[in-house]
Amino acid sequence: MLGLKLLWREWKAGDLGILLLATFLAIAIVTGLGLFTERLAGAINSQSNKLLGADLVLETGKPIDLTAIEFPEGTNSTLATEFMSMLSSGDEFMLCEVWAVDDNFPLKGEVKITDTPFGPGTSILSGPPVGEIWPDSRALQSLGIGIGDRVDIGDTNLVITKILVSSPGEGSNALSPLVLINSSDLAATGIVREGSRVDYNYFFAGPQEAVARLRDNLEAVSVPGQRIYSVKEGQPRVAQAINKAEQYLLLGSTLGVILAGAAIAIASRRYALEQESTVAVLKTLGLHANGIAGVYLVQLAVIAVIAILGGWLCGWLVEKLITSYIEQALNMQFEVTTFKPLLRGALSGVFCLAIFAIPPLWMLRSVLPIKVLRREVGREALSVRQIAMIGITGLLFLVGLFTGDLKITLSLFAGLALITLIVGGVAWLLLRSSHIAGMQAGNQWRLATASLRRRALENSFQIVIFSTTLLLFLVLLNMRTTLIDGWQAQIPEGTPNYFLINIAPDEMPEVSSWLQSYDLKDEGLYPIVRARLTHINEQSIQERNAERGTNSRRDGREINLTYSDKMPDDNKLLEGEWWTDSSKPLVSIEAGYAERLEVGLGDTMRFMSGGVVVADAEITSIREVDWEQMRPNFFLITTESVLKDLPAEFITSFYIPDEKKPLVNELMKSHPTTQLFEIDTMIKQVRSIIKQVTMAIESVLWLTVACGALVLIATIRASQVERMQESAILRTLGASGKLILNSLTIEFALIGLIAGLLAAAGAEITSWLIQTRVFELEYTTSFLTWWLGPLLGILLIGSLGFLTTRRVTTQAPSSILRELAS
Amino acid sequence: MTIAKGDSAAIVGASGSGKTTLLSILAGLDLPSSGSVWLDDQEITSLNEDQRAKVRADLVGFIFQSFQLLPALNALENVMLPLELAGISKPDDRATEWLNKVGLSSRLKHYPRQLSGGEQQRVAVARAFASQPKILFADEPTGNLDKKTGQQIADLLFELNNELNTTLVLVTHDELLAQRCQHQYHIEDGLIGKL
Incomplete structure (x- = not known):
């Protein structure tokens, strides 16, 4: 009870407030972040999984025996058989990508269908019934048919009942129209036979852990040529955004907790010092050491409980605020989360209190009662060094637990230790020499710099x-x-949201002028020749695969080739040189593709297009392609001489704002053989993820700033008594309040300036290290840092210093001295 | 140096002569480098700090020059504190009674900083007597008070001391106060002499 009574009154003194706030913030950060990342990752995953159509996909060229695989409880599966086939109606033919789906399809997400071509879709949770076919608008447009018509596919004939708008997991081949049929009709088409080019896409879904186990089971029996992927591998853009955001949030929250820990440590130490006389009185009155410990442990327990409840509430509110906004804005449903983040938050807070607050308060046990009579008497206690060791070890443990990475933990600490040493040393030197400047200046500057110099060591610590x-x-x-x-630059405003393909060479001028007439910006027109890679270094792909023991069907598939005299602007040349002479048969290959095919500079590639063999082209350059860019990108670019005799179509991408979208009908009417497809949905999805991640990042930033502010306040308060005392004595000696206040403000502002400058320099180095080593981003010097650091230092520390010490001029010096003496 | 039960003794001497050190050793707040101290038939110099704390809780009351009230507790709670530590029942009733006795019935819920110096020392006196200690140690009990208030506190102290037959040991500069004690000890250069 005594502990509670003391707590209640000491609360107003301030240090316990900082202690509570810091613990609360640590818990709020960890909880909020935990909840948020869990929900965010869950939401992004589920949203992306809906697009993927599953939690896990196995793609294979040969059907697998599902009965041989052990399915963890809760997982289910569906099979979509994917192949290219000609659809025909009367005299019209159209090569389409066909998905034969079973009754479980889709496992995740929805199939969207409509009754009017290019109309908005409605959602349905199944594929077409037996005997029916759902082609997309492009297929219908090309075939010139509509709902109710029948269409031939292979040996069978199906009736069109709906128009497909989108389907989960859709298309490896986005350039072809997509149609869905029921898998029961597959046999009747007679298309899938031994040797035919078919992809078997097995979709799996279930609880996270079960899916992870299933993945292990699948990987254990996988053979070359099979590909197992989830959203993380399936959609690099989303995966990258999630990964980087997770890294950032983790780093931010770790730093937040370190700062909160520092604030707790500083406030506890000051609180413990203040409590020494109380403890001496209590001991004089007969309270034993364990009773003293009990008093303060009760206080800490109460603080912990309040901080946990408050931290949970705050974390939950922040998370709720962001997610409800996102739910509304993006029409996304968040899944219910676990209690893990709450537990983790509470444990982090309690742990921070235990390692930072208990040691100094524990020292109170050994305060000697004689202190009640002799203030100057010391105590047998843990030394500052021991307390620091406990703090650092505890923090190492906590950060290690958070990051789960010894290397990151140690680098973080080595970095902080180095910063402390360098900053402390430089600050001390600057402070020691500050009087030289001060001597030349007026009274208040002289007072300020004299004070800086006198307390050089303490001030260095503060700095x-x-x-x-x-x-x-x-x-x-x-x-x-x-x-x-970086993320926003990937999809800036005006990112192409339409791809126009199948543009015949003679249509090019008209399409160009149509685009120009409506002021639509295109990404250039690229010729496309569909060809199959048949030989590498004059050896057939089949032979080569057999030799290497791989079974990659995709290598022999038709791919899009283009030719160009110059390399696309956003491609990066990794090896070799771009050609200057386009009359030679040369080819430039994308790095990932080159790696997969195991080819390099000097190797030759032979293609076949429409039965025509294209001469061997030599690889003269390897490019890095930014697939994130919404523009035509190519694995292979050849010199014009390679493809000039083959029939080419052209492709372009362009941006149409919403209000101009109806115009595309005009284009489609005048050029019915061209095909148009929209990637707005995908762009919106990526934007929405970026928005969520941005909000999460900003909330972490602000919570961390709050922790930082607490550290500043705690530190300034820790030096407050001495400064107040000196100022009161100066006032007694006749110095005006204004002079003292000015000199104090100057002193704090100078400390702030030095701290800010050193922080800016340190931030540059640290940012460079983190961005280049951890995030693998390019680094550019930030001018913001150089002016914001010193400015924030001066303003924040100057004003905090001013606010905490201004009482010295409003209160009678005698009363301040009396108060400090008691 | 022996002080008998119910006696009052004053220790006087110049600043720095060791008065307060002597008092703290007698009260078991500090240990002597040699020699022994007996309080109520117990050799407190052979006890450890926690055992001495128990002795203080059971036997000893203190009054200090600078009052030493806990700023976080109000007058009533300050007086209740030793009662609670000694495990005495109904501490609030007894504390109220003692505050009434020292004339602070209207100041029960006031915090130390809301009280004058004299009032604070009255609270301290009430706190010292509330647990009815056998021995009361006072370190310059009037040292921080003006003459009139000091006089009132001294009157109160001796009145209660007589009433409860407490053994009183006080350290003071104030000769008048010292003379009100049955015994006076003078301390100079580390030597104690009885006056």
């Missing part, structure tokens, strides 16, 4: 804390800007 806090803030800010700018 280390201030500048580390500012540094962490600047680093987080830098990274936030880099990440978000």
Whole structure:
């Protein structure tokens, strides 16, 4: 009870408030972040999985025996057989990508269908019934038919009942129209036979852990040529955004907890010092050491409980606020989360209190009662070094637990230790020499610099804390800007949202002028020749695969080739040189493709297109392609001489704002053989993910800033007594309140300036290291850091210093001295 | 140096002569480098800090020059504190009674900083007597008070001391206060002499 009574009153004194707030923030950060990342990852995954159509996909050229695979409880599967086939109606033919789906399809997401070509879709949770076919608008448009008509596919004939708008997991071959049929009709088509080119897509879904186990089971029996992927591998853009965001959030929350820990440590130490006389009185009155420990442990327990409840509530509210906004804005449903983040948050807070607050308070046990009579008497206690060791070890453990990575943990600590040493050293030197400047200046400057110099060691310590806090803030800010700018740059406003393909050479001028007439910006027209890679270094692909023991059917598939005199702007040349002479048969290959085919510079490739063999082309360059760009990208680009005699179609991509979208009908009417497809949905999905991730990142940033502010306040408060005392004595000696206040403000502002400058320098180095080593991003110097660091230092520390010490001028010096003496 | 039960003794001497050190050793707040101290038939110099704390809780009351009230507790709670530590029942009733006795019935819920110096020392006196200690140690009990208030506190102290037959040991500069004690000890250069 005594502990509670003391707690209640001491609360107003301030240090317990900081202790509680810091613990609360640590818990709020960890909880909020945990809830948010769990939900975010869950939502993004489920949204992406809906697009993928499953949690896990196995793609294979030969059917597998599902009965041989052990299915963990809760998992289910469906098979979509994918192949290219000619659809025909009367005299019209159209090569389409056909998906034969069974009754379980789709496992995740929805099939969208409509009754009017290019109309908005309605959702349905199944594929077409037996005997029916759902072609997309492009197929219908090309065949010139509609709902109710019949269409031939292979040896059978199916009736069109709906128009397909989109289907989960759709298309490896986005350039062809897509049709869905029921798998029961597959046999009747007679298309799937031994040797035919068919992809078997097995979709699996279920609870996360079960799917992970299933994946292990599948991988155990997988053979070369099979591909097993989830959304993380399936959609690199989304996966990258999630990964980088997760890394950032983790780093941000770790730094937040470190800062909260520092605030707790500083506030507890000050609180413990303040409590020494109370403890001495209690001991004089007969309270034993364990009773003293009990008093303060009860206080900490109450603080922990309040902080946990508050932290949970705050974490939940922040998370709710963001997710409800996202739910509304993006029409996404968030899955219910587990209690893990709550537990983790509470444990982090309690752990912070245990390692940072208990040691200094524990020391109170050994305060000697004689202190009640002799203030100056010391105590047998844990030394500052021991307390620091406990704090650092505990923090190492906590950060290690968070990051789960010894290397990151140790680098973080080595970095912080280095920063402390360098910043402390530089600050001390600057402070020691500050009087030289001060001597030339007026009274208030002289007082300020004299004070800086006199307390050079304590001030250096403060500067280390201030500048580390500012540094962490600047680093987080830098990274936030880099990440978000990077993502937004991937899909800036005006990113092409339509691809127009199958443009015949004679249609090119008209299409170009149509685009120009409506002021639509296109990404250039690229010729496309569909060809199959048949030989590498004059050896057939089949032979080569057999030799290498691979069974990659895709290597022999038709791919899109283009020719160009110059390399696309956003491609990067990794090896070799771009050609200057386009009369030679040369080819440039994308790096990933080259790796998969195991080819390099000097190797030759032979293609076949429409029965025509294309001469061997030599690989003279290897390019990196940014597939994230919404523009035509190519695995292979040849010189014009390779493809000039083959029939080519052209492709382009362009952006149409919503209000101009009806115009595309005009284009489709005048050029019925061209095909148009829209990637707005995909762009919107990526944008929505970026938006969520951005909000998460910003909330972490602000929570961390709050922790940083607490550290600043705690540190300034820790030096407050001494400064107040000196100022009161100066006032007694006749110094005006204004002079003292000015000199204090100057002193704090100078400390802030030094801390800010050192923080900016440190932030540059740290950001460079983190961005290039951890996030693998390119680094550019941030001018923001250089002016924001010192400015924040001066403003924040100057004003906090001013606010905490201004009482010295409003209160009578005698009363301040009396108060401090008691 | 022996002080008998119910006696009052004053320790006087110049600043820095060791008065307060002597008091703290007598009260078991500090240990002597040699020699022994007996309180109520117990050799407290052979006890450890926790055992001495128990002795203090059971036997000893304190009054300090700078009052040493806990700023976080109000007058009533400050007086209740030793009662609670000694495990005495109904501490609030007894504390209220003692505050009434020292003339602070209207100040029960006031915090130390809301009380004058004299009032604070009255609370301290009430706190010291509330657990009815056998021995009361006072370190310059009037040292921080003006003459009139100091006089009132001294009156109160001796009045209660007589009433409860408490053994009183006080350290003071104030000769008048010292003379009100049955015994006076003078301390100079580490030597104690009885006056």
